[in-house]
Amino acid sequence: xxxxxxxxxxxxxxxxxxxxxxxxxxxxxxxxxxxxxxxxxxxxxxxxxxxxxxxxxxxxxxxxxxxxxxxxxxxxxxxxxxxxxxxxxxxxxxxxxxxxxxxxxxxxxxxxxxxxxxxxxxxxxxxxxxxxxxxxxxxxxxxxxxxxxxxxxxxxxxxxxxxxxxxxxxxxxxxxxxxxxxxxxxxxxxxxxxxxxxxxxxxxxxxxxxxxxxxxxxxxxxxxxxxxxxxxxxxxxxxxxxxxxxxxxxxxxxxxxxxxxxxxxxxxxxxxxxxxxxxxxxxxxxxxxxxxxxxxxxxxxxxxxxxxxxxxxxxxxxxxxxxxxxxxxxxxxxxxxxxxxxxxxxxxxxxxxxxxxxxxxxxxxxxxxxxxxxxxxxxxxxxxxx
Amino acid sequence: xxxxxxxxxxxxxxxxxxxxxxxxxxxxxxxxxxxxxxxxxxxxxxxxxxxxxxxxxxxxxxxxxxxxxxxxxxxxxxxxxxxxxxxxxxxxxxxxxxxxxxxxxxxxxxxxxxxxxxxxxxxxxxxxxxxxxxxxxxxxxxxxxxxxxxxxxxxxxxxxxxxxxxxxxxxxxxxxxxxxxxxxxxxxxxxxxxxxxxxxxxxxxxxxxxxxxxxxxxxxxxxxxxxxxxxxxxxxxxxxxxxxxxxxxxxxxxxxxxxxxxxxxxxxxxxxxxxxxxxxxxxxxxxxxxxxxxxxxx
Numbered sequence: 001x002x003x004x005x006x007x008x009x010x011x012x013x014x015x016x017x018x019x020x021x022x023x024x025x026x027x028x029x030x031x032x033x034x035x036x037x038x039x040x041x042x043x044x045x046x047x048x049x050x051x052x053x054x055x056x057x058x059x060x061x062x063x064x065x066x067x068x069x070x071x072x073x074x075x076x077x078x079x080x081x082x083x084x085x086x087x088x089x090x091x092x093x094x095x096x097x098x099x100x101x102x103x104x105x106x107x108x109x110x111x112x113x114x115x116x117x118x119x120x121x122x123x124x125x126x127x128x129x130x131x132x133x134x135x136x137x138x139x140x141x142x143x144x145x146x147x148x149x150x151x152x153x154x155x156x157x158x159x160x161x162x163x164x165x166x167x168x169x170x171x172x173x174x175x176x177x178x179x180x181x182x183x184x185x186x187x188x189x190x191x192x193x194x195x196x197x198x199x200x201x202x203x204x205x206x207x208x209x210x211x212x213x214x215x216x217x218x219x220x221x222x223x224x225x226x227x228x229x230x231x232x233x234x235x236x237x238x239x240x241x242x243x244x245x246x247x248x249x250x251x252x253x254x255x256x257x258x259x260x261x262x263x264x265x266x267x268x269x270x271x272x273x274x275x276x277x278x279x280x281x282x283x284x285x286x287x288x289x290x291x292x293x294x295x296x297x298x299x300x301x302x303x304x305x306x307x308x309x310x311x312x313x314x315x316x317x318x319x320x321x322x323x324x325x326x327x328x329x330x331x332x333x334x335x336x337x338x339x340x341x342x343x344x345x346x347x348x349x350x351x352x353x354x355x356x357x358x359x360x361x362x363x364x365x366x367x368x369x370x371x372x373x374x375x376x377x378x379x380x381x382x383x384x385x386x
Numbered sequence: 387x388x389x390x391x392x393x394x395x396x397x398x399x400x401x402x403x404x405x406x407x408x409x410x411x412x413x414x415x416x417x418x419x420x421x422x423x424x425x426x427x428x429x430x431x432x433x434x435x436x437x438x439x440x441x442x443x444x445x446x447x448x449x450x451x452x453x454x455x456x457x458x459x460x461x462x463x464x465x466x467x468x469x470x471x472x473x474x475x476x477x478x479x480x481x482x483x484x485x486x487x488x489x490x491x492x493x494x495x496x497x498x499x500x501x502x503x504x505x506x507x508x509x510x511x512x513x514x515x516x517x518x519x520x521x522x523x524x525x526x527x528x529x530x531x532x533x534x535x536x537x538x539x540x541x542x543x544x545x546x547x548x549x550x551x552x553x554x555x556x557x558x559x560x561x562x563x564x565x566x567x568x569x570x571x572x573x574x575x576x577x578x579x580x581x582x583x584x585x586x587x588x589x590x591x592x593x594x595x596x597x598x599x600x601x602x603x604x605x606x607x608x609x610x611x612x613x614x615x616x617x618x619x620x621x622x623x624x625x626x627x628x629x630x631x632x633x634x635x636x637x638x639x640x641x642x643x644x645x646x647x648x649x650x651x652x653x654x655x656x657x658x659x660x661x662x663x664x665x666x667x668x669x670x671x672x673x674x675x676x677x678x679x680x681x682x683x684x
Contacts, residue, residue, distance in 0.1 A: 116598040119591040126587050130580035137576045143569040146576065209634045214605050217598075224597055232590045369591060376590050380583040385565065 024066035028284030036060030036279065039181075048184035049341075052157065052275055056180055059279015076280045087277040090172070093165045095274040096158035097242040102267025103158075103371065104222070104246020105259045107339070111365040113217050114210035117317075118362070121327070122369025124313030125335025126377045128153030128306020132298050133381075139294060144168055147381040149295055152179045153302025154374030155186070155336035161278065162239060163378045166386055173281040174292040178299035180278075183338045189300070190307045190333045190345050197311045198329045202318075203353040205328040207362045215253065222247040229376055235386065236379020243375065303336065310335035310366065331363040337370040410448050411513050416521045417441035417481065418536030418548065418557055419509065421501045421529040427553040429496075435487035436501040438509055439553060442476040443541030450474040452514035455484060457499045462512040462519075465490065465498045479540070481554050503529065 017023055039057030043050040062083070063076055073081040089095045112118055133150030141149060148168035151160045152175060160179040164172040182189065226244035230237050246262050249255040281287075311332035318326045330350045334342040343363035350359040418439040420426060429435055438455070442448045451474045456464035467474055471494045476482050483495060490498040501507045510522040523545060525535055534551045537543045539558055548557060573579055 113598055113602065116595040116602065119595045119598075120588065123584075123588045123591040126584065127580075130576070130583055134576040134580060137574070143566050143573075143576070143579075211602075211606065212633055214609065217601055217605050220601060221598065225594060228593055228597070229590050232586065232593075372594075373587050373591060376587050377583060380586050384579060384583075385569070 019068050019070065021066045024068050026066065026284065028288045029064045029066045031288060032060055032064040032282060032284045035282075036064065039279075042184065048187075049180065051271060052180050053184055055272055055275025056177065056279035059276040060282050061279075062276065063280030063283050075283070076277065077283065077286070083277065083280055086273055087281060089270075089273060090161060090176075090277050090281070091165055091169065093162050093238065095270050096162035097238040098270045099158040099267060099274065100239050100375070101242040101246040102262050102270070103339070104243040104248075105250045105262035106267075107243075107247060107250075107368055107371070108364075109221050109247065109368055110213040110218065111210055111361050112368055113213045113221055115208075115362070115365055118327070118331075118365030119369040119372075120317065121310055121314055121332055121335045121366035122371075122373045123335075125306045125310035125332070125366070125370050126154065126373045127309035128155075128302045128304075128336060129374065129377050129381075131305035131309070132302030135301060136294075136298055139298075141291075141294075144385045145171060147385045148172075148175055149298050150302060151175070151374070151378055151381065152182065152295075152299040153306045153336070154370070154377060155179070155183055155303060155306065155338040155342070156371060156374045157183060158274075159239060159337075159374050159378045161274070163381060166382055170286075171291060171295060173278065173287050174289075174295045175299075176278045177282055177287075178296050181296075182299050182303045183341065186303070186336075186338050186341045187345055187348075189303050190342065191349055193304060193307050194311060194330055194333050194345070194349050197308060197315070200353065202315070202329050203350065204357060205326050206354075206357055207326070207328055207331075207359070208324060210361055215251070218251040219248070222251065225372065229372065233376050233379035233383065235383040236375050239375040239378065240372070243371065306336040307333045328357075328359055328362065331359055331366055334363040334367040335370045335373070337367070337374050339367050339371060340364065342370070343367040410444065410446060411450070411453060412520055413442060413444035413541075414448055414450065414453075414476070414511065414520055415441045415443050415537070415541045416509055416511055416523050417540060418534050418552065419501070419507075419523070419525050420532070420534040420551060420553070421507060421525060422503045422531040424531040426532045426551055429485050429487070429492075431492060433487065435485045437553060438484045438486055438497075438501075439536070440476065440482045440484070440511065441537075441541045442478060442480055442482075445478045447478060448476050450476065450482060453520070454510075454512040454514075454516055455497055456510045456512065457486075457501070457508055459508055459510060459522075462510060463516040468494050483554050501525070503527075 036057045036059075039053045039060065042048045043053035043057060067074060069075075069078075071078075073079075073084075075081060076083040076087050078084055129150045130153075131150075132153045133146045136146035136149045137143065144167040148160075148164040148171055151163045154160065157176065157180050161172065161176045164175040168175070222244035225247075226241060229240045229244075233240075246259075249262060250259040309332075311329050313335075314327050314329040314332040318329070321327065328346075328350065331343075331346045334346050336342050343360055346363035347358065347360040350357050416438065418441075419437070421436050423434040423436055426434060427437065429437075440450070450467045451469040451471070453467050454463050454465060455467065456462050458464055473494060474482070485492075485496045486499060486501045487496055488498060488500045489496045501509075505527050507525040507527075508522070509525065511520040512518060513520055529535060530547070532551065534548050534553075535545060536548045536552075536557050538546045538548075540556050569579065
């Protein structure tokens with residue numbers, strides 16, 4: 001009797017042990033856990049996009065806890081699990097438009113409205129998307145996958161998630177992590193190319209101070225912007241519609257509460273859900289593939305192309321501008337979205353060469369134009385390849 | 387009491403809702419019909435009967451309840467699709483199959499009329515008002531047994547004799563992604579896509595640039611006019627570049643004023659204060675609860 005009881009106890013412990021993470025851990029899990037920890041470290045130690053890297057990093061830890069599949073609905077890829085339900089906001093593309101709503105409600109387009117030619121700099125930086133698209137095709141991705149990978153060059157996390165969830169859902173985890181990682185690394189990636197492609201004389205160009213923009217102009221901008229861009233690219237409607245709607249509730253002046261909710265609690269909630277689920281979706285079995293490595297390489301390349309395209313376009317544009325109206329090419333890098341980090345880099349690099357030349361406000365123009373440009377580009381890719 | 391504005395808004399919203407409802411059922415199409423069923427699809431009673439397939443040609447679910455199917459143009463309300471059956475909801479781009487067996491007691495999807503093999507068969511689908519025609523078709527007489535008559539593209543296209551009978555499924559099976567294959571065939575390197583897409587991105591932002599350049603000019607001249615008007619009233623001369631002052635100028639003026647007023651004082655503006663720190667009471671932080679009571683000495 002006693003012997004059989006101990007045998008039962010022993011078997012039970014053995015079964016329990018077979019369900020623990022220690023028994024099921026693989027090298028892949030450990031690699032992903034390490035990457036998650038690095039993300040958290042970078043976010044806390046160097047403050048690289050902490051709002052995103054901490055949820056994504058911790059999500060990676062959650063998603064890579066090894067367990068035996070016992071139908072307990074635990075993993076993000078198990079239908080009915082809590083994580084899977086939260087992840088459906090990513091898969092179905094609900095979160096990115098909500099984030100765009102918040103971005104719209106917190107973005108001041110004044111810099112762009114006062115100097116609208118900066119919109120073209122935002123457009124030029126989208127070459128990063130299509131440069132990466134071409135290279136992705138060359139290395140063997142099919143057009144839908146190449147489109148989803150290319151959008152990393154837009155430097156806009158929500159747009160990347162939105163488009164990849166439609167065009168290449170199986171690559172979404174790698175694309176999202178790659179996009180957010182490089183956005184966090186913008187301060188490291190961009191400055192060398194900014195210095196390489198500009199002369200000393202160009203770096204100290206002083207731009208005309210932006211004029212004061214009236215309330216009416218600020219109200220007209222989201223309405224005209226939405227109508228024009230979505231008539232041109234209807235497939236960009238979810239992102240552009242929400243972006244401009246968010247901006248209208250901010251600028252109208254009569255919906256302060258809505259604007260505060262959109263740029264405060266709402267965007268915070270969605271960022272938490274998006275970050276943690278995107279992180280958790282990087283399960284080693286799904287994530288550690290040769291494709292992911294290629295995507296990371298292409299992501300870096302697309303950021304470089306976007307940065308160079310923005311700077312070179314400004315230099316080209318300057319050929320047609322009068323002396324007092326010239327644009328400092330150091331703001332060309334901010335055509336990639338990555339708001340406001342890219343603009344901050346323009347400011348920092350600009351200050352290195354002229355401590356009294358403040359480029360931040362000027363750089364915010366192409367920076368927010370980049371958000372519009374990348375959403376339009378995503379709409380085009382979705383329209384052609386979706 | 388509802389005021390005029392609210393009433394107007396409510397009216398507008400209800401009209402809009404009606405419009406949306408109407409638009410939804412209108413997307414349903416008659417898609418495929420089999421008049422002579424000898425050796426084909428069997429119903430849930432194990433019988434081979436003529437059938438009519440409807441197709442929801444929209445990206446949203448459509449509920450057919452209350453709509454009418456008929457084989458008589460003069461009697462649009464021949465068969466009302468029953469209410470209260472969840473199966474009358476057709477998911478996006480999906481089908482619903484009705485058996486034209488004259489046996490409505492067999493269930494929602496069994497019609498109270500039949501299709502006659504040796505004559506033209508009219509089939510009409512009417513909205514729930516019994517008057518609005520959603521779709522209709524005249525199936526010509528002389529149909530071949532076990533060969534269906536349907537649209538050559540689901541929900542669109544022309545009525546033809548179909549190559550294969552496809553009850554409850556698509557008339558045309560798309561086994562390739564034409565768009566992608568087209569890109570793979572004609573734009574292997576992606577240059578075409580790049581040129582097209584960048585042109586569209588530039589076009590969009592160029593239009594925005596031109597519009598806001600115009601709006602900006604109008605705003606500047608409007609502000610000049612306003613400034614001129616107010617200056618005239620005050621009898622002052624307006625600077626030629628009114629409206630073009632940047633925020634930096636105002637900031638510089640404000641800073642100068644602040645610094646001047648800041649220098650002209652002999653008492654520091656620092657305020658020393660003692661503020662009472664308030665801590666709200668909670669049993670979790672209470673010393674009474676968290677400290678062990680001293681042993682009672684008798």
